[in-house]
Structures are given as structure tokens and as C-alpha cells.
Amino acid sequence: MPKTLLIIISGPPGTGKTTLGKKIAKEFCLPFISKDAIKESLFNDLGWSDREWSKKLGGATYSILYYFIEQLLSANTSFIAESNFKPEFESEKFLDLKKKYDFAPIQIQCRTDGKILFERFRRRAESGERHPGHVDSQNYEEFKKILLEGKFEKLDIGGEIIDIDTTDFAAIDYGRLYEKIRAVIVAIT
Numbered sequence: 001m002p003k004t005l006l007i008i009i010s011g012p013p014g015t016g017k018t019t020l021g022k023k024i025a026k027e028f029c030l031p032f033i034s035k036d037a038i039k040e041s042l043f044n045d046l047g048w049s050d051r052e053w054s055k056k057l058g059g060a061t062y063s064i065l066y067y068f069i070e071q072l073l074s075a076n077t078s079f080i081a082e083s084n085f086k087p088e089f090e091s092e093k094f095l096d097l098k099k100k101y102d103f104a105p106i107q108i109q110c111r112t113d114g115k116i117l118f119e120r121f122r123r124r125a126e127s128g129e130r131h132p133g134h135v136d137s138q139n140y141e142e143f144k145k146i147l148l149e150g151k152f153e154k155l156d157i158g159g160e161i162i163d164i165d166t167t168d169f170a171a172i173d174y175g176r177l178y179e180k181i182r183a184v185i186v187a188i189t
Helices: 017-028 035-046 051-074 087-100 114-127 140-149 174-188
Strands: 004-010 032-034 079-082 103-111 160-165
Touching (some): 004 017, 004 051, 004 174, 017 079, 017 174, 035 051, 051 079, 051 087, 087 103, 160 174
Parallel strands (some): 032 079, 103 160
């Protein structure tokens, strides 16, 4: 049986992880699990108020996210998981999953010029397009350092790593990205 493919899309808020994930999911007909989609569903059912509530639901969101990840891995189903995965918290979780399930990870690391990312985050927060439960407009100072760095480090779990510069969404070479993913699929089958 071929290995299960797990595409992990990570990066700071506002780097375009969700948009990228949806495009890849469509191209490869893969299930797409997004942390923010889960969190926003919880906001819709349980309500929202302030940053502390958002953080509390964020913790619950990760529990649900990892539940779905494990269920799909146990069913040998390839899929995409998107979140702001940080190595200091998530590497060990994925390594534990690798001990239980035979999967090939591809890490897609989204990065953006820090100043542009901070401005993008601010504009998104003020646009009203993002779910109000995230209370992003209350988080500028909390997220400023992370956003100005423009990237996260990769997870220490092995597998193919693809670095995507999302500073200019129009400049992303999706054809090349899809070729890299196809090469991994061929290698694991």
C-alpha cells in the first residue's frame, strides 16, 4: 500500500496559508483541514468576546484539529492540514503520529516580508472580512514581533520542505509547486 501523504501548510497569520491550501486541495482532490475554519465554527456555535476567549477556543481548536489529523491518518487518507504550526509545540506531536502511522509529510512554509505582513494583518483586521471572534484588531502588539519576522521555522519531522514566498500572491508559481508535490506522490507510490 502506498504511503499516506500529509501536506502541512504553516506560517504566521496572514501569509496566505488558507488560500494556498484550498488551491492545492482543489488541484489534488484532497481533504483540507484548516485550524481557523474549525475555530470559526466554534465561534459561531459558542460565541465570541475577547482575546482570552479566542485563546481558549484556540486550545480547543488544536484538540479538534489533531483529532481529525489522526482519524485521516488511521484511515490511510492523504490530506492537507493548515495552521500556524510552531516547531516548539507541534514537532513532537507529528513525530508521535509518525510512530503510529506510515505517512510522508510535505511541509509548505509560507513566508512574507515582515513589514508587508504586518500591514496585511492590520488591513485584514480592519476590513471586517475575517471572523470577528479572532479579535485581530486587539492583537497588533501581541503579534507584531511574529509578523515582522515574516516566517516560522520548519517542523523537525523530516519530509520534503517547500518554502513559498507569499509577499506577492500574484508571483506564486503554482505550476512549479504542483510539480514538487507530484514528485513526492510518485516517490511514495
